[in-house]
Amino acid sequence: MASKQDQFNELQKKNFEAAMRLAQMSIENSQRIMELQVATAKSLFEEGVENAKAQSSATDPNELLNLRSQYAQSTAEKMLGCARELAELTTRAQTELGKLVGEQLSSGGKDVFEAMQKMFSGMPITDQNAMTAIQSAMDTTRAAFDQMTRASAEAFQMFTQQGGKGKK
Numbered sequence: 001m002a003s004k005q006d007q008f009n010e011l012q013k014k015n016f017e018a019a020m021r022l023a024q025m026s027i028e029n030s031q032r033i034m035e036l037q038v039a040t041a042k043s044l045f046e047e048g049v050e051n052a053k054a055q056s057s058a059t060d061p062n063e064l065l066n067l068r069s070q071y072a073q074s075t076a077e078k079m080l081g082c083a084r085e086l087a088e089l090t091t092r093a094q095t096e097l098g099k100l101v102g103e104q105l106s107s108g109g110k111d112v113f114e115a116m117q118k119m120f121s122g123m124p125i126t127d128q129n130a131m132t133a134i135q136s137a138m139d140t141t142r143a144a145f146d147q148m149t150r151a152s153a154e155a156f157q158m159f160t161q162q163g164g165k166g167k168k
Helices: 004-056 061-121 128-167
Strands: none
Touching: 004 061
16 A cells, blocks of 8 residues: 555646646747747748838839838738737647646546545544545545536636637
């Protein structure tokens, strides 16, 4: 039978691994966002240079006006495209975070309850009524925790859906 310290160490290890997954997700998402921003900035810069060259060689005022209009439209389209991609990246990150939180709540609660059951089963309790009361209390607590986990997952899902609607 594993000692209480071993059980505690195992719980700490699982929580640490979850924290590391969260940090890795955050870093990867930040990298994607930075890459998108750099690519968009580079594209806008290159297009701006070409447009400036074209405008400097324009001889007709209508041609100049047309070039400026095309550049403004192209810039607006690129910026909107970048905003859409940022919204998609954010939505994916929120979904991944929701899954991680749900997994952590679910497995973390199970781990705690299993550790508590092992701890109580190792105690020298001879009164069957006391053992039944402890088991009943643990079952009630587990049911409440499961209900809280489901409610948290549903709330996070609603928040994510509302956040996506507000961005569009």
